[in-house]
Amino acid sequence: xxxxxxxxxxxxxxxxxxxxxxxxxxxFDLIFSFAILEHLEDPLNFINEQIDQLTDNGKxxxxxxxxxxxxxxxxxxIFIHEHYSYFTTESIINLISKTSLELEDISTIEGxxxxxxxxxxKEIDFxxxxxxxxxxxxxxxxxxxxxxxLFDRYAASELAVYNPLRxxxxxxxxxxxxxxxxxxxxxxxxxxxxxxxxxxxxFDQLIIDPxxxxxxxxxxxxxxIKLKCLAEKQLQNTQIFTLEDLx
Numbered sequence: 001x002x003x004x005x006x007x008x009x010x011x012x013x014x015x016x017x018x019x020x021x022x023x024x025x026x027x028f029d030l031i032f033s034f035a036i037l038e039h040l041e042d043p044l045n046f047i048n049e050q051i052d053q054l055t056d057n058g059k060x061x062x063x064x065x066x067x068x069x070x071x072x073x074x075x076x077x078i079f080i081h082e083h084y085s086y087f088t089t090e091s092i093i094n095l096i097s098k099t100s101l102e103l104e105d106i107s108t109i110e111g112x113x114x115x116x117x118x119x120x121x122k123e124i125d126f127x128x129x130x131x132x133x134x135x136x137x138x139x140x141x142x143x144x145x146x147x148x149x150l151f152d153r154y155a156a157s158e159l160a161v162y163n164p165l166r167x168x169x170x171x172x173x174x175x176x177x178x179x180x181x182x183x184x185x186x187x188x189x190x191x192x193x194x195x196x197x198x199x200x201x202x203f204d205q206l207i208i209d210p211x212x213x214x215x216x217x218x219x220x221x222x223x224x225i226k227l228k229c230l231a232e233k234q235l236q237n238t239q240i241f242t243l244e245d246l247x
Contacts, residue, residue: 027055029057030058030061031059032062033061033063037085038065038084039082040085047095047099051101057118062115062117063112064112065112066108067086067087068089068129068131070086071088071136072131072139074136074138074144075219088131089113089126092106093126101118102121103115103116103124103126104118105124106126143246144174147170147246148174151176156176156178158213159180159215160180160211161179161215163183164182164196165188166217166218172195181196181199181200182200182205182214183200203228207232210234213238213240214229215241215242215243216240216241216242216243217243222243226240226242
């Protein structure tokens with residue numbers, strides 16, 4: 001049947017079906033979606049379908065990746081094949097204005113934009129920056145040229161990139177497809193990424209044979225990873241950069 005239990009959620013009624021579902025028999029006070037909206041071709045339709053399932057005083061909470069800092073810096077790592085939309089505060093305000101609901105709150109938590117919408121009319125101004133296409137194109141060119149400048153100072157074997165999934169687009173565009181790749185994810189260890197020729201190494205493997213230059217390709221955790229690298233004796237002769245350092 002369509003009724004399932006999951007360990008720890010035995011008391012929760014789980015419906016395994018596509019939304020909207022004929023198996024939903026009631027309206028809800030809270031509808032929450034996490035990292036869904038950016039995958040949908042028609043986000044407005046998806047929100048409207050949720051509104052149909054909402055009680056009068058209900059709220060919808062939606063969490064999406066926050067693309068603002070990437071788009072501001074022309075960082076192409078944000079673009080991945082699974083995503084249709086790349087949300088900023090501006091685009092969320094535009095999207096919600098096309099629905100019958102009001103935007104109640106926008107919060108930013110570790111790389112996510114989380115917004116609450118309801119029928120409550122609130123006079124709140126959510127400040128946002130407009131990122132024009134021209135600005136973005138210029139920033140992309142700057143971003144790529146700074147990385148080319150850095151990579152040109154070293155032989156491929158002397159370079160390593162931390163968090164290579166994020167670096168994939170730029171490595172491919174700049175033809176730096178045979179430099180060393182490092183990641184903390186055990187799932188990626190020893191695996192390959194499209195167009196790149198090196199196997200992904202762990203941090204421990206990296207410090208056994210330190211590179212001359214390490215570029216950390218993470219906006220959310222770049223500073224944390226850099227501090228971890230700087231604390232390693234074996235990496236004291238390695239030049240360590242975050243994307244922010246290059247900017």
